[in-house]
Amino acid sequence: MQYEEIIHRCFRCGYCKFTSDYNDFNCPTYRKFRFETYSPGGRMCLIRAWLNNEIENSERFQEIIFSCATCANCVEHCVFTFGEDLVNIFMAAREDLVNKGIIPPPVRDYLKNINISGNPYKEPAGERGRWAQGTAVKPYEGQEYLFYVGDVGSYDERGKRIAGAVSNLLTKAQVSFGILGEKEICDGNEVKTLGEAGLFQFLAEENISVFKELGVKKIITLDPHALNAFRKFYPPLGGTYEVFHYSQVLLPLIQSHALPLREYRATVTYHDPCYLGRHNGEYEAPRKILHAVPGLEFVEMDQHGENAFCCGGGGGNFFTDILGGGDDAPNRIRIRQAHETGATVVAVACPQCAKMLEDGLKAEELEQSLEVLDLAEIVTKASA
Amino acid sequence: MKDIERLLAEIVGQEYVSTAAEERYFYARDPGLMEPHAPDYVVIPKSTDEVQKVVRLANMEKIPVVPMGAGLSLTGLAIPLKGGIVVDMKRMSRILEVNEMGRYALVEGGTSQGALKAYLEKHHPRLRHSIPDAPPTATIAANVTIHGQGRLTQQYGFNSDLVSGMEVVTGVGEICRIGSCALSPDWFSKGAPFPDLSGLFLGWFGATGIITKLGVKLYPRKKLRDVEIFVTDRGDLVPEMVYEITHTEMAEDILAFTQPRPMMFKDNHHVSFYITGDTDEELEFKRKVIWHALDPYIKSKDGGFMGIPPMMKPVLLESPQRSASKLAYVKRGGGFEYSGPIVMLEKYPECTQKLEELAARYDLAYSGMVRVIDGGHAVMFAFAFAFNRADEDMMARTRKALKEVSAFVLKIGGLYWKPTVDEQRLAIQHMDQNTWKLMEMIKANLDPNRIMNPGNWEVY
Numbered sequence: 001m002q003y004e005e006i007i008h009r010c011f012r013c014g015y016c017k018f019t020s021d022y023n024d025f026n027c028p029t030y031r032k033f034r035f036e037t038y039s040p041g042g043r044m045c046l047i048r049a050w051l052n053n054e055i056e057n058s059e060r061f062q063e064i065i066f067s068c069a070t071c072a073n074c075v076e077h078c079v080f081t082f083g084e085d086l087v088n089i090f091m092a093a094r095e096d097l098v099n100k101g102i103i104p105p106p107v108r109d110y111l112k113n114i115n116i117s118g119n120p121y122k123e124p125a126g127e128r129g130r131w132a133q134g135t136a137v138k139p140y141e142g143q144e145y146l147f148y149v150g151d152v153g154s155y156d157e158r159g160k161r162i163a164g165a166v167s168n169l170l171t172k173a174q175v176s177f178g179i180l181g182e183k184e185i186c187d188g189n190e191v192k193t194l195g196e197a198g199l200f201q202f203l204a205e206e207n208i209s210v211f212k213e214l215g216v217k218k219i220i221t222l223d224p225h226a227l228n229a230f231r232k233f234y235p236p237l238g239g240t241y242e243v244f245h246y247s248q249v250l251l252p253l254i255q256s257h258a259l260p261l262r263e264y265r266a267t268v269t270y271h272d273p274c275y276l277g278r279h280n281g282e283y284e285a286p287r288k289i290l291h292a293v294p295g296l297e298f299v300e301m302d303q304h305g306e307n308a309f310c311c312g313g314g315g316g317n318f319f320t321d322i323l324g325g326g327d328d329a330p331n332r333i334r335i336r337q338a339h340e341t342g343a344t345v346v347a348v349a350c351p352q353c354a355k356m357l358e359d360g361l362k363a364e365e366l367e368q369s370l371e372v373l374d375l376a377e378i379v380t381k382a383s384a
Numbered sequence: 385m386k387d388i389e390r391l392l393a394e395i396v397g398q399e400y401v402s403t404a405a406e407e408r409y410f411y412a413r414d415p416g417l418m419e420p421h422a423p424d425y426v427v428i429p430k431s432t433d434e435v436q437k438v439v440r441l442a443n444m445e446k447i448p449v450v451p452m453g454a455g456l457s458l459t460g461l462a463i464p465l466k467g468g469i470v471v472d473m474k475r476m477s478r479i480l481e482v483n484e485m486g487r488y489a490l491v492e493g494g495t496s497q498g499a500l501k502a503y504l505e506k507h508h509p510r511l512r513h514s515i516p517d518a519p520p521t522a523t524i525a526a527n528v529t530i531h532g533q534g535r536l537t538q539q540y541g542f543n544s545d546l547v548s549g550m551e552v553v554t555g556v557g558e559i560c561r562i563g564s565c566a567l568s569p570d571w572f573s574k575g576a577p578f579p580d581l582s583g584l585f586l587g588w589f590g591a592t593g594i595i596t597k598l599g600v601k602l603y604p605r606k607k608l609r610d611v612e613i614f615v616t617d618r619g620d621l622v623p624e625m626v627y628e629i630t631h632t633e634m635a636e637d638i639l640a641f642t643q644p645r646p647m648m649f650k651d652n653h654h655v656s657f658y659i660t661g662d663t664d665e666e667l668e669f670k671r672k673v674i675w676h677a678l679d680p681y682i683k684s685k686d687g688g689f690m691g692i693p694p695m696m697k698p699v700l701l702e703s704p705q706r707s708a709s710k711l712a713y714v715k716r717g718g719g720f721e722y723s724g725p726i727v728m729l730e731k732y733p734e735c736t737q738k739l740e741e742l743a744a745r746y747d748l749a750y751s752g753m754v755r756v757i758d759g760g761h762a763v764m765f766a767f768a769f770a771f772n773r774a775d776e777d778m779m780a781r782t783r784k785a786l787k788e789v790s791a792f793v794l795k796i797g798g799l800y801w802k803p804t805v806d807e808q809r810l811a812i813q814h815m816d817q818n819t820w821k822l823m824e825m826i827k828a829n830l831d832p833n834r835i836m837n838p839g840n841w842e843v844y
Contacts, residue, residue, distance in 0.1 A: 011415050013712070018498055021499055022497075055409050
């Protein structure tokens with residue numbers, strides 16, 4: 001296994017589980033399961049034990065390894081230099097398990113669906129661009145930006161509404177962009193984080209080939225997970241682009257009044273998506289957008305920025321749901337944290353987070369007092 | 385076994401009971417060098433009521449019960465030597481009360497040091513507790529159970545001295561209140577003016593019962609805090625230097641350390657002292673008083689103040705110090721272990737000599753660190769060795785060095801702090817036998833079935 005030579009270096013000190021001020025445990029799997037085995041230090045210990053044949057690849061072991069949300073809280077707070085590779089180590093362990101073919105059924109099904117249908121929803125490729133029908137959104141034909149929508153934005157009802165909101169704003173601000181529609185292929189971020197390196201490489205090379213054929217240079221992503229794949233995993237395979245999260249494109253449009261905003265009265269808190277924040281260092285653009293909305297009162301959750309608590313959807317869990325269920329499911333904890341601020345809206349910048357938190361909202365029965373809105377939906381309300 | 389698991393699940397909920405190989409593997413060991421022993425069950429209770437039911441079930445079935453905080457003692461005190469049930473306390477993590485005027489906090493038995501620190505900083509910024517340099521996941525209750533030390537130990541004593549009340553589940557499953565809370569709604573004293581029963585549980589490592597609630601004394605948090613380091617190449621003078629600093633009564637925490645790396649530290653002894661104040665004037669006054677106390681050593685050219693690089697100061701002022709955990713990275717191997725006997729201050733030179741001798745003999749990376757306790761009535765001297773977890777030979781050499789420390793401690797009249805089982809047995813052999821009989825009587829009464837953390841404080 002890759003990283004095998006450093007896995008013994010973990011001291012199990014537990015800094016990785018916390019926020020930087022130690023306010024609370026911030027590892028979503030540890031918060032849900034509460035056994036030390038589900039913490040980063042527990043995983044490191046067990047992976048080593050498994051490699052040394054001291055434990056077997058059981059269903060429990062698979063749950064421990066595949067429940068990790070790859071949120072990178074551990075990377076952020078580990079005191080050792082190897083900490084930067086913690087998520088990579090867990091991904092490498094998954095890769096080993098995938099290669100041995102002994103993985104949890106939901107992971108198997110997710111990978112199988114991607115392999116067969118090119119998306120986790122088992123929907124035809126021809127349906128990918130259906131969300132854009134009847135809008136002004138054009139196919140990509142050499143415009144300045146490719147708007148890469150991704151699986152959730154293309155097929156999930158909640159995701160489609162967010163994709164629509166973003167594309168409407170881009171159109172309104174006269175941004176030159178187009179979509180791939182049926183030519184779009186899964187970006188592969190979750191395939192990679194779930195350990196299917198071969199399938200990821202296939203998807204990435206297919207995308208790179210399409211991008212090359214169409215002359216794509218700049219990409220706007222709806223989903224921070226796609227942003228992460230394009231920025232970090234594609235360049236070694238020859239796919240180097242200028243990649244932006246849509247919030248990074250909307251902000252200058254708002255600041256330059258290309259998207260003029262009117263009053264929108266609400267108390268709003270913001271949930272940092274792990275793949276936008278900790279993985280790609282973008283904490284400010286979404287906040288600046290919210291601050292730019294007249295009448296909007298912004299409140300922070302205690303656990304924000306690099307200390308943000310994950311919604312539990314990362315690392316493939318959005319699709320596999322290994323981390324879901326129960327009072328301490330991460331999406332429910334996060335909704336409780338948002339509710340504690342007194343906010344009436346929790347803003348998100350990721351379709352996966354939106355869906356996860358809406359599920360959390362329902363489970364907590366807080367729909368009457370709190371609403372989950374994507375940044376683009378808030379800006380749409382303010383520009384209506 | 386299935387029946388016990390079912391009964392435990394009825395108490396704490398199915399999702400918080402495990403007999404899985406993964407939990408049995410992990411909870412069998414701590415980050416130190418002790419031999420692993422697997423539990424049969426791991427449970428994570430949420431309330432005193434659940435802890436009580438677990439202990440009562442364990443009594444009926446004669447199953448060992450081992451309470452665990454973060455499991456960071458490094459000396460195996462939460463390793464279930466005889467199997468049984470490990471009770472991971474960390475779901476009991478509520479901060480129940482902070483009495484600002486009475487300066488105490490009431491927390492549940494699994495509350496972490498980090499959580500209380502963060503809570504006080506946010507809600508009671510004029511108060512602090514004596515936080516140790518253990519990682520912040522260490523629990524407050526486990527720390528007092530092992531007579532831990534913290535940032536306020538120099539001023540006020542062991543963290544166990546700073547307890548202001550306890551709720552415990554005894555070895556027979558009775559819930560008992562210790563201290564003022566036995567009679568009063570307030571948690572301001574662990575004993576006085578009545579008989580202090582806290583000693584029935586503090587220092588026992590869970591062998592007499594489980595702390596489910598804990599009152600801890602809080603102290604003023606001054607607005608300003610600073611650190612100075614006095615350096616000398618005369619290890620023999622360190623005790624009197626520390627004595628002079630403690631005489632001023634100006635210092636918050638006083639530490640001394642010696643280590644061979646980086647090169648600037650080699651062959652030197654560093655006495656670091658922390659000062660606090662609400663104003664610059666207060667801070668400067670304290671600084672000058674201590675400077676004056678150490679001035680003779682500067683004049684005799686036996687020492688001087690070290691210029692602390694700007695990058696180093698935040699590291700030294702941090703609580704807990706993350707750098708303490710980084711000793712585990714010295715050999716890029718994820719391990720360090722230390723023996724930290726409580727010894728008289730005057731033993732510092734002998735201890736450093738022994739440490740260097742052992743490090744040379746066993747070819748180990750080392751660090752020696754002293755924390756002054758209660759104005760210098762004693763110190764904790766940490767014989768710390770870093771090891772590589774992937775290097776069996778280095779681990780064996782570290783074990784041998786630590787075993788020699790155990791013998792050395794008795795020789796210089798010291799006491800083992802958080803002793804390993806072997807050290808406990810050495811202590812039992814060498815202590816006044818009437819003292820041991822008294823301990824046996826306590827154990828027999830509080831845990832007649834000998835199910836509480838068995839193997840600890842016993843000779844069987």
